[in-house]
Amino acid sequence: MLKPTAQRPMALSKLIDALHYHIYEPLVLLSSDKRALAGLIILVVYILMAIIGPMLIPLDLTPHPEKRYLPPSWEHPLGTDFAGRDIFAQIVHGGKDVLPVAFLAGFVTVLIGTAVGIISGYIGGKLDTVITTFIDVFLTIPGFPLLLIVAVWLARSGIVINIFIIALLLSITSWAGLARSIRAQVLSLKEEAFIEAAKCLGLSKRHIVFSEIMPNLMSYIAINFMLSSVGAVYSYTGLLALGLIPYTPGNWGAMIHMAQAYVGTVTGAGCWYILAPSLTIVILQIGLVFLANGIDKIFNPRLRER
Amino acid sequence: MRWIVKRALVAVLTIYIVITITFFLIRLMPGSFIEQMIYYYMNTYGYSREEAEMEVYALYNVMPREPVWKQYIEYMLGLLRGDWGKCYSTGAPVLSSLLYFLPWTVFLLSISMTISFVIGIGLGILMAYKRGSKLDSIASTFASISQATPNFILGLLLLYLFAYYYPIFPKRGSYSVMVTPGFTLEFIGSVLYHSFLPMMAYVITSIGGWMLGMRGSAIRVLGEDYVMAAEARGLKSGRIARTYVGRNAILPLFTSFAISLGYMFGGSVFIETYFAYTGIGSTIGLALSWRDYPLIQGGFLLITSAVVFSVFIADILYGVLDPRIRVGGAYA
Numbered sequence: 108m109l110k111p112t113a114q115r116p117m118a119l120s121k122l123i124d125a126l127h128y129h130i131y132e133p134l135v136l137l138s139s140d141k142r143a144l145a146g147l148i149i150l151v152v153y154i155l156m157a158i159i160g161p162m163l164i165p166l167d168l169t170p171h172p173e174k175r176y177l178p179p180s181w182e183h184p185l186g187t188d189f190a191g192r193d194i195f196a197q198i199v200h201g202g203k204d205v206l207p208v209a210f211l212a213g214f215v216t217v218l219i220g221t222a223v224g225i226i227s228g229y230i231g232g233k234l235d236t237v238i239t240t241f242i243d244v245f246l247t248i249p250g251f252p253l254l255l256i257v258a259v260w261l262a263r264s265g266i267v268i269n270i271f272i273i274a275l276l277l278s279i280t281s282w283a284g285l286a287r288s289i290r291a292q293v294l295s296l297k298e299e300a301f302i303e304a305a306k307c308l309g310l311s312k313r314h315i316v317f318s319e320i321m322p323n324l325m326s327y328i329a330i331n332f333m334l335s336s337v338g339a340v341y342s343y344t345g346l347l348a349l350g351l352i353p354y355t356p357g358n359w360g361a362m363i364h365m366a367q368a369y370v371g372t373v374t375g376a377g378c379w380y381i382l383a384p385s386l387t388i389v390i391l392q393i394g395l396v397f398l399a400n401g402i403d404k405i406f407n408p409r410l411r412e413r
Numbered sequence: 414m415r416w417i418v419k420r421a422l423v424a425v426l427t428i429y430i431v432i433t434i435t436f437f438l439i440r441l442m443p444g445s446f447i448e449q450m451i452y453y454y455m456n457t458y459g460y461s462r463e464e465a466e467m468e469v470y471a472l473y474n475v476m477p478r479e480p481v482w483k484q485y486i487e488y489m490l491g492l493l494r495g496d497w498g499k500c501y502s503t504g505a506p507v508l509s510s511l512l513y514f515l516p517w518t519v520f521l522l523s524i525s526m527t528i529s530f531v532i533g534i535g536l537g538i539l540m541a542y543k544r545g546s547k548l549d550s551i552a553s554t555f556a557s558i559s560q561a562t563p564n565f566i567l568g569l570l571l572l573y574l575f576a577y578y579y580p581i582f583p584k585r586g587s588y589s590v591m592v593t594p595g596f597t598l599e600f601i602g603s604v605l606y607h608s609f610l611p612m613m614a615y616v617i618t619s620i621g622g623w624m625l626g627m628r629g630s631a632i633r634v635l636g637e638d639y640v641m642a643a644e645a646r647g648l649k650s651g652r653i654a655r656t657y658v659g660r661n662a663i664l665p666l667f668t669s670f671a672i673s674l675g676y677m678f679g680g681s682v683f684i685e686t687y688f689a690y691t692g693i694g695s696t697i698g699l700a701l702s703w704r705d706y707p708l709i710q711g712g713f714l715l716i717t718s719a720v721v722f723s724v725f726i727a728d729i730l731y732g733v734l735d736p737r738i739r740v741g742g743a744y745a
Contacts, residue, residue, distance in 0.1 A: 247720055
């Protein structure tokens with residue numbers, strides 16, 4: 108919705124205000140914590156790598172048997188794999204496979220968890236009893252073993268496995284914990300004076316949920332988005348490392364799977380082939396955890412260092 | 414009492430749902446092992462479809478022609494009788510194959526989890542007391558890294574580093590083939606020696622969660638009035654840390670500890686496979702690569718039952734330890 112021409116500068120200044128308030132100030136807050144800043148930088152580098160990297164670095168998968176298991180050099184910054192292909196290029200191309208799955212799974216987890224938690228906590232009553240029972244059941248079902256079974260089934264079922272299916276699959280096993288804590292938060296928020304006030308003012312339920320309760324949960328949701336992404340990277344690369352779901356070349360988990368499958372990896376000759384994807388995954392995970400813990404510290408003053 | 418009954422119902426419901434999910438996922442899988450076997454007999458021996466089915470029924474006790482609900486009920490009744498089916502790959506009963514490997518996994522995980530929990534809790538309290546110090550900052554960084562590292566990657570790196578590059582520890586197996594199993598010093602030594610690296614992989618990757626959890630929980634307790642009152646009464650700080658802070662701060666971690674004790678019966682598919690450790694995890698790993706569905710199903714059921722059971726026990730203990738919970742409220 109464009110405002111009248113005379114008022115456009117006003118809209119612009121509003122935009123700048125919004126940018127200042129929503130982007131700049133949180134960044135300043137965040138950079139007060141070194142670890143959180145490091146996490147943010149790691150994350151940005153990975154995202155850039157996944158978006159721009161494949162355009163700059165071509166992925167050449169033709170085997171060069173004479174060049175197998177080369178140590179790092181200028182030509183091959185991370186060495187070569189069992190077929191003489193550049194590991195660095197594979198890592199870069201793997202990013203556009205792993206990151207979308209991780210963030211999509213994080214997003215779906217947060218979406219389901221928040222929706223279920225708010226519905227259960229805000230509406231209450233019989234529905235709440237049913238939902239909490241359901242949450243309890245899902246909390247106790249061991250997530251990763253269930254994933255293994257569903258993955259085996261998926262691979263056989265003939266369903267085309269794309270990133271959306273995988274993301275959905277990964278979030279099925281992880282939403283329950285978030286739903287439980289969101290519900291608990293909503294229950295305590297419901298008793299707060301400002302919610303009472305909003306009710307007395309006759310504001311709609313939609314307004315109360317989205318404009319009064321949701322903003323108070325935002326930091327919590329952001330942290331859980333990141334921690335769910337960490338879980339998703341673990342499960343996704345894990346499933347691939349076990350070779351249970353089909354993969355695209357360069358996927359980090361798949362590289363670990365291949366590294367193990369080929370003799371020579373663990374004997375030392377191909378150590379770069381195992382180190383490179385492992386460290387790539389670990390550094391991404393560390394970045395996400397640092398950022399999540401940093402956000403937690405900023406919004407949860409009790410954990411703040413004095 | 415009503416509360417315990419409710420928890421018990423949830424526990425039973427969970428196991429029922431898990432059985433149902435795995436049954437329908439695995440039994441109804443297109444191109445399942447049973448289908449393959451039927452085609453195998455039809456093609457190799459020229460059997461008719463019925464003959465092949467009878468052959469498969471005799472071997473694997475699965476009746477493909479029966480309606481699904483009948484298979485389902487029969488499977489349920491079988492589980493209750495302790496008949497968890499037979500492994501496709503070896504023909505041995507699923508339950509006894511799993512129980513055969515169980516002690517190894519329980520041994521490995523009970524020790525690593527206890528070490529991880531005890532040290533993690535201790536460091537967590539220390540971090541809470543010294544929050545803002547250099548020590549806290551270093552420990553928090555370490556804890557975050559520990560939380561972030563997938564155990565299968567650490568296992569792989571440890572294996573590479575300390576078994577191949579510097580061959581200090583054995584590469585594979587749960588004990589040396591040179592010693593005969595028995596209650597001898599030599600055998601126990603060999604078992605401990607072989608389990609060191611897998612244990613390290615578990616401990617290092619799980620300790621961070623306990624440290625951070627305990628730190629947060631202890632900081633919350635440190636702000637409570639009763640701690641201040643204890644300090645005002647001039648109690649020794651060691652006593653305050655143990656009886657006032659420690660005990661109350663551990664409570665919220667209790668449920669997650671119970672859940673991880675339940676996982677003790679599942680092991681890790683990755684770590685046990687990488688170290689060729691003969692436990693439940695590597696058995697499930699092999700079952701996955703052989704597509705041995707009854708074994709996969711049985712393993713999953715075993716893990717779930719263990720987790721459900723330990724969560725149930727933890728819930729009851731929690732109620733005993735913290736009377737606020739029993740009244741209901743947010744937790745019920």
